[in-house]
Amino acid sequence: MMTIDQQLQYENQGFLHLPGVIPPGLVSRLRSAFDVAAGRERGRNGLGFFDIPNILDVDDCFVDLVDLPTVIPILLEAVGPDIQLNHTHARVFPPGKTFTAAWHSDLVDVLGIDLANSLHFFVKVHFYFEDLRPDQGCLAFLPGTHRLPVDFPRPQIKDIDRSPAVVKIVPRAGDAVLFNTHLLHMALDNDSHLDRKSLIYAYSHFWLKNYANAVPSDLDRLATTRLRRQLFGIEEEGVSYFDQRVDKNAEERHAYSSLRAASRRLIHRFRKSSSITSLR
Ligand SMILES: O=C(O)CCC(=O)C(=O)O
Structure with missing residues (x-):
C-alpha cells in the first residue's frame, strides 16, 4: 500500500521515487542478464540509444520485476485492481544528447480520456540496477503537470539544473521511479562517459490493448499466479474485460x-x- 505521503505525492506531483525496492540478489541477476543481451543487441544497432527487444523472453529475472512484492501494492493503487502490463523497454542510452522530446506527456495523442482528471490511467516504472551519476541521462519531471490539460503549451526551461519547477531523479541500483505518464518528463542528456541502462515497464488497465513485449512467450511456465495471468492479459473465463480484478x-x-x-x-x-x- 502507498503511505499517506506517497499518496499525496503521487496524486499531487505525479511521481514517486522508490529507493531500494529491488532485492540485491535480483539487482545482480538483472545486471548480468541485461549486459549479455545488450552486448548482442549493440552489435546489431551501432552506437545510438537502443532497446533490447522482448526482454521478458530474455531471462526470468526480467519477469520477476513485473510483480515485485515491494512495488505491486503501490502499482495496484496507482492504477487499480484491474491492472495489466502494457509494454516493456530494456533501454541503453549511451553518452550523448537526449533522445526524448523535451518535457513531454506520453499520452497527448490519446483520444477519449480527460488526462488531467484521470490520475490512475497509465503508469510507468523505470527500474535501475546500476547507480546513476547526476550527468548520466537521468529522468526529470515537472511535478504537478499531470493535472494540466493536453493543450497546455510545453514549457521552455532554460536552466534545468537551477529551475525550481524541475525535479531530477538520480537513482541508485535497486531503485524504481514510478510516474503518471501524462506528467511532463524527459531524459536529460547523458554527459557522462557511461551508458545509462534501465528497464521501463508500463502498466494500465486490463481493458486497454497491450503490446506483445508485455507478454512472455512461455506463459504456461511463467503465468503462475492470478496476478501474473492478469498482468499478462489472460482473461479469467466468464469475466468481462472491464470486470477483471486482482484484489x-x-x-x-x-x-x-x-x-x-x-x-x-x-x-x-x-x-x-x-x-x-x-x-x-
Ligand atoms: O528515460 C528514458 O529512457 C525515457 C523517458 C521517457 O520519456 C519515458 O519513459 O516515457
Missing part, C-alpha cells in the same frame, strides 16, 4: 462468475433442448 475478493468473484457462467450454460442448454423438444 482480495477476486477469487470469490471468480467463483461467483464461474457459477453464474455455469448456470447460464445450463439454462442455455435447457432452453435449447426444450426448443428442440417443442419443435418436434
Whole structure:
C-alpha cells in the first residue's frame, strides 16, 4: 500500500521515487542478464540509444520485476485492481544528447480520456540496477503537470539544473521511479562517459490493448499466479474485460462468475433442448 505521503505525492506531483525496492540478489541477476543481451543487441544497432527487444523472453529475472512484492501494492493503487502490463523497454542510452522530446506527456495523442482528471490511467516504472551519476541521462519531471490539460503549451526551461519547477531523479541500483505518464518528463542528456541502462515497464488497465513485449512467450511456465495471468492479459473465463480484478475478493468473484457462467450454460442448454423438444 502507498503511505499517506506517497499518496499525496503521487496524486499531487505525479511521481514517486522508490529507493531500494529491488532485492540485491535480483539487482545482480538483472545486471548480468541485461549486459549479455545488450552486448548482442549493440552489435546489431551501432552506437545510438537502443532497446533490447522482448526482454521478458530474455531471462526470468526480467519477469520477476513485473510483480515485485515491494512495488505491486503501490502499482495496484496507482492504477487499480484491474491492472495489466502494457509494454516493456530494456533501454541503453549511451553518452550523448537526449533522445526524448523535451518535457513531454506520453499520452497527448490519446483520444477519449480527460488526462488531467484521470490520475490512475497509465503508469510507468523505470527500474535501475546500476547507480546513476547526476550527468548520466537521468529522468526529470515537472511535478504537478499531470493535472494540466493536453493543450497546455510545453514549457521552455532554460536552466534545468537551477529551475525550481524541475525535479531530477538520480537513482541508485535497486531503485524504481514510478510516474503518471501524462506528467511532463524527459531524459536529460547523458554527459557522462557511461551508458545509462534501465528497464521501463508500463502498466494500465486490463481493458486497454497491450503490446506483445508485455507478454512472455512461455506463459504456461511463467503465468503462475492470478496476478501474473492478469498482468499478462489472460482473461479469467466468464469475466468481462472491464470486470477483471486482482484484489482480495477476486477469487470469490471468480467463483461467483464461474457459477453464474455455469448456470447460464445450463439454462442455455435447457432452453435449447426444450426448443428442440417443442419443435418436434
Ligand atoms: O528515460 C528514458 O529512457 C525515457 C523517458 C521517457 O520519456 C519515458 O519513459 O516515457
